[in-house]
Amino acid sequence: MLINQFLFLGAILFCIGVYGVLARRNLVLVLMSIELILNAVNINLVAFGAMWHATDPANLSGQVFALFVIAVAAAEVGVGLALVLMIYRNRQSIDADDVDLLKG
Amino acid sequence: MNLLDKVWIVPAIMATSFLLILFFGKRAGTKATAAIGIAAVSICLVFSVVVAGQWINRVNHPPTGAALAADIKQANGLTPQTPNEVGSEVNAATTDSGETVATGDAQPSTEAQATTESQATTESQATTESQSTAAEGEHETVPPVVRTVTWFEIGPIHFEAGTLLDGLAAMMLVTVCIISLLVHIYSTEYLHGDERFTHYYAFLSLFTASMLFYVLSSNTLQMLVGWELVGVCSFALIGHWWEEKKNTDAALKAFLTNRVGDMGLIIGVVITFFAAGATSFNVLHINEYALSGGANTTLLLVGALCLFGGVTSKSGQFPLHTWLPDAMAGPTPVSALIHAATMVVAGVYLIARLYAVFFQGLGIGSSSLHYVAFIGGFTTIMGGALAFVQTDLKKVLAYSTISQLGYMVMALGVGAWTAGVFHLFTHAFFKACLFLGAGSVSHACHHTFDMREMGGLRKHMKVTHITFLVATLALAGIVPLAGFWSKDEILAGAAQGQGGGAYTLMLVFGLITAFMTAAYMGRAYWMTFWGEYRGHGTPHESPKVITVPLAILASCAVVFGFLNFPTNFFGLEIPKGLTVRFEHYVQPTFAFPAVQAIDFRPVIAIISTLLAGAGLAAAYIYYERNKGPHGLTGRNRAARAGYTFLENKYYLDTLYTDIIAADTKGPLARAAYWFNQNVLDGIVDGAASVSKKVSVFVYRDVDQLVVDGVVNGTGLVSEESGQFLRRMQTGKVQQYAAILFAGVVVLAGVLVFVV
Numbered sequence: 001m002l003i004n005q006f007l008f009l010g011a012i013l014f015c016i017g018v019y020g021v022l023a024r025r026n027l028v029l030v031l032m033s034i035e036l037i038l039n040a041v042n043i044n045l046v047a048f049g050a051m052w053h054a055t056d057p058a059n060l061s062g063q064v065f066a067l068f069v070i071a072v073a074a075a076e077v078g079v080g081l082a083l084v085l086m087i088y089r090n091r092q093s094i095d096a097d098d099v100d101l102l103k104g
Numbered sequence: 105m106n107l108l109d110k111v112w113i114v115p116a117i118m119a120t121s122f123l124l125i126l127f128f129g130k131r132a133g134t135k136a137t138a139a140i141g142i143a144a145v146s147i148c149l150v151f152s153v154v155v156a157g158q159w160i161n162r163v164n165h166p167p168t169g170a171a172l173a174a175d176i177k178q179a180n181g182l183t184p185q186t187p188n189e190v191g192s193e194v195n196a197a198t199t200d201s202g203e204t205v206a207t208g209d210a211q212p213s214t215e216a217q218a219t220t221e222s223q224a225t226t227e228s229q230a231t232t233e234s235q236s237t238a239a240e241g242e243h244e245t246v247p248p249v250v251r252t253v254t255w256f257e258i259g260p261i262h263f264e265a266g267t268l269l270d271g272l273a274a275m276m277l278v279t280v281c282i283i284s285l286l287v288h289i290y291s292t293e294y295l296h297g298d299e300r301f302t303h304y305y306a307f308l309s310l311f312t313a314s315m316l317f318y319v320l321s322s323n324t325l326q327m328l329v330g331w332e333l334v335g336v337c338s339f340a341l342i343g344h345w346w347e348e349k350k351n352t353d354a355a356l357k358a359f360l361t362n363r364v365g366d367m368g369l370i371i372g373v374v375i376t377f378f379a380a381g382a383t384s385f386n387v388l389h390i391n392e393y394a395l396s397g398g399a400n401t402t403l404l405l406v407g408a409l410c411l412f413g414g415v416t417s418k419s420g421q422f423p424l425h426t427w428l429p430d431a432m433a434g435p436t437p438v439s440a441l442i443h444a445a446t447m448v449v450a451g452v453y454l455i456a457r458l459y460a461v462f463f464q465g466l467g468i469g470s471s472s473l474h475y476v477a478f479i480g481g482f483t484t485i486m487g488g489a490l491a492f493v494q495t496d497l498k499k500v501l502a503y504s505t506i507s508q509l510g511y512m513v514m515a516l517g518v519g520a521w522t523a524g525v526f527h528l529f530t531h532a533f534f535k536a537c538l539f540l541g542a543g544s545v546s547h548a549c550h551h552t553f554d555m556r557e558m559g560g561l562r563k564h565m566k567v568t569h570i571t572f573l574v575a576t577l578a579l580a581g582i583v584p585l586a587g588f589w590s591k592d593e594i595l596a597g598a599a600q601g602q603g604g605g606a607y608t609l610m611l612v613f614g615l616i617t618a619f620m621t622a623a624y625m626g627r628a629y630w631m632t633f634w635g636e637y638r639g640h641g642t643p644h645e646s647p648k649v650i651t652v653p654l655a656i657l658a659s660c661a662v663v664f665g666f667l668n669f670p671t672n673f674f675g676l677e678i679p680k681g682l683t684v685r686f687e688h689y690v691q692p693t694f695a696f697p698a699v700q701a702i703d704f705r706p707v708i709a710i711i712s713t714l715l716a717g718a719g720l721a722a723a724y725i726y727y728e729r730n731k732g733p734h735g736l737t738g739r740n741r742a743a744r745a746g747y748t749f750l751e752n753k754y755y756l757d758t759l760y761t762d763i764i765a766a767d768t769k770g771p772l773a774r775a776a777y778w779f780n781q782n783v784l785d786g787i788v789d790g791a792a793s794v795s796k797k798v799s800v801f802v803y804r805d806v807d808q809l810v811v812d813g814v815v816n817g818t819g820l821v822s823e824e825s826g827q828f829l830r831r832m833q834t835g836k837v838q839q840y841a842a843i844l845f846a847g848v849v850v851l852a853g854v855l856v857f858v859v
Contacts, residue, residue, distance in 0.1 A: 018845060021838070021841055022838050022841055022842050022845065023838075030838075096836070096837055096838055097836060097838075099835075099837065100834060100835030100836050101835060102833065102835040103833065103834055103835030103836075
């Protein structure tokens with residue numbers, strides 16, 4: 001089984017995610033882009049996990065690790081959206097460029 | 105229980121008493137203060153008497169064998185000796201004197217190695233020689249009891265501190281304690297109501313402690329400490345009534361005059377230390393060295409003369425005696441204790457203690473005239489002559505003390521060791537009695553000591569009169585009172601000499617003094633106690649607290665002369681166990697030069713007694729019968745000149761203050777001023793200008809340029825870098841994330857392509 005398609009897909013998703021994180025102004029979209037990065041990683045994990053599973057049926061660590069990442073991502077989104085909500089309530093804006101209180 | 109090695113307790117008791125009085129005396133009140141002092145001295149006296157008894161027992165049953173060896177080892181401190189050597193030494197010593205002593209039988213293991221002749225060190229040989237000649241068939245080697253602890257260490261040398269107890273020290277212990285106790289008791293009345301009563305008792309205790317410490321010292325360094333301590337106490341007590349300038353002047357004079365002699369003492373201690381191998385200050389070690397054949401006689405002579413400088417000041421010898429009469433400014437009991445009976449004999453004690461140094465250094469055994477004997481003899485005449493022109497009763501006694509101290513020094517100078525020390529012993533009692541008697545008289549006559557305001561006191565003060573008379577006769581040397589025996593022994597010693605012929609000049613000095621002593625004491629006695637009362641008010645007898653010590657001292661003055669009863673007193677048959685007991689028990693037998701015993705000389709005894717009688721008679725005729733050449737000083741120019749000369753104390757005080765001090769202080773001050781202006785100020789100014797230049801350099805170049813540059817530079821760099829870094833911190837999360845990502849990419853590139 002070839003896994004380069006999976007890896008290719010993962011790489012594209014990762015790049016889109018990084019672009020979204022660095023370039024989007026909307027904080028919600030930044031969070032969504034982080035989700036994309038995490039899912040790109042998940043694809044890689046599952047792909048390598050399936051590859052190892054073919055030779056060693058007892059080995060499921062890739063898939064298990066992907067499940068962990070999904071669970072943690074859900075928690076991350078919860079915290080992140082709460083932060084965004086609080087920023088919005090305080091400043092009536094969710095533009096990332098407006099949040100620059102730490103400017104030197 | 106053997107107390108001989110625990111004598112350190114005695115000064116310790118007195119020191120404790122001093123501290124108790126010092127810290128609690130004021131609060132406890134005068135009665136408690138006196139009680140503390142008297143109790144402490146009483147304990148010391150009991151202890152001293154027991155110690156003296158144990159010493160007598162030790163002489164009667166001298167240690168032998170291993171015990172003797174251990175004692176000698178302990179006594180020397182440094183001389184390495186095995187029991188065998190000691191055994192052979194004792195054997196050699198006692199074979200000569202016809203007695204046998206068990207040698208080191210107790211050590212069979214070491215006995216095997218014994219080579220009886222060759223092992224003995226030079227010291228022990230010297231001891232043996234002196235032993236065999238001095239033995240007189242009765243003495244055996246009785247080493248002193250020495251107990252030491254290490255005081256301090258310099259390199260490999262251990263300097264020890266400890267107690268040395270022999271007959272001489274035990275005798276001094278008893279003497280000091282008896283007189284100190286009586287003075288303590290006497291002072292409760294004499295100093296009654298005094299403002300500084302506790303201060304006085306504290307210093308009495310400290311003085312007694314220091315004096316006991318001094319006489320028990322095992323080394324010269326420790327003696328020096330005790331010597332200075334008694335000096336300080338003397339200073340404080342002379343100036344007890346410091347409200348009057350006269351008294352503080354006297355205290356200062358005493359202290360400073362003593363300082364002159366103390367320099368000699370310190371140098372002498374150092375010289376003897378280095379002469380004896382620079383390993384120990386131990387008295388016995390120095391004595392043994394002086395007696396050994398290898399001793400450097402010149403060094404010993406210089407050492408002895410330097411030590412004699414200390415004796416000159418402390419024991420009031422010519423020409424440093426001038427402080428002693430002035431010291432009478434202190435309270436009378438102090439004069440009795442310190443300036444008559446105990447402290448002033450510290451110098452005599454020093455000669456007696458380091459007798460080997462003096463004996464060998466001055467060649468006492470082979471000469472008929474030398475410095476120490478001459479100064480002693482000269483002082484005794486000089487002091488006696490001055491006593492005639494004094495109108496102050498205490499000053500008469502003070503000059504008498506100088507004269508008698510000269511007698512002791514002369515005795516030691518002519519080799520009559522026992523006679524000198526015996527005179528020290530007897531003199532302490534009758535002179536203390538005279539001083540306390542004078543105090544009692546003054547107590548009755550409204551605190552004056554002027555004999556012109558006394559007279560006829562025998563009717564009013566019976567006990568004081570009788571005791572004063574007894575002590576006067578004892579001092580004059582009338583049979584059979586104490587002074588007769590000791591003075592006669594000194595004269596016999598001067599007549600006999602020590603193998604180098606008679607000390608004829610000293611004998612003449614001594615005989616003249618015998619006459620003078622009787623005459624001036626007779627003058628004082630008749631002026632005070634006979635005739636009509638010339639003062640104010642009615643004199644009254646002193647209370648018992650004063651008269652009982654007088655009675656005790658007077659009885660001592662009667663009895664103690666018999667302690668050294670001569671063997672051949674006009675052919676009188678006395679059991680051998682009763683004669684020359686003092687010599688038997690007090691004269692050292694260890695590390696001691698070979699002095700010959702002094703024989704009683706009937707001719708000299710008769711002459712001196714006749715002279716003393718003549719002196720008393722002359723005083724009686726002149727002052728009581730009012731006959732003789734009265735008003736001679738008014739008629740005869742020579743007599744007047746002599747009187748003026750004596751009245752001005754040979755102009756010695758004038759010489760010291762007006763000539764030596766005055767002439768040196770001017771040039772000295774000018775020299776000091778010049779030195780100050782030119783040298784010291786130059787140094788100071790130079791130092792100041794140099795430091796100013798240095799400061800300017802430091803300020804301008806170091807501080808302003810370097811230090812400030814560094815500080816400012818640090819600030820500037822921080823600011824600049826801050827300004828630069830400030831631009832990086834935009835506060836924009838995404839920019840940070842971009843940098844983070846760039847960093848990750850770089851790291852990934854490194855990991856992939858480099859590692």
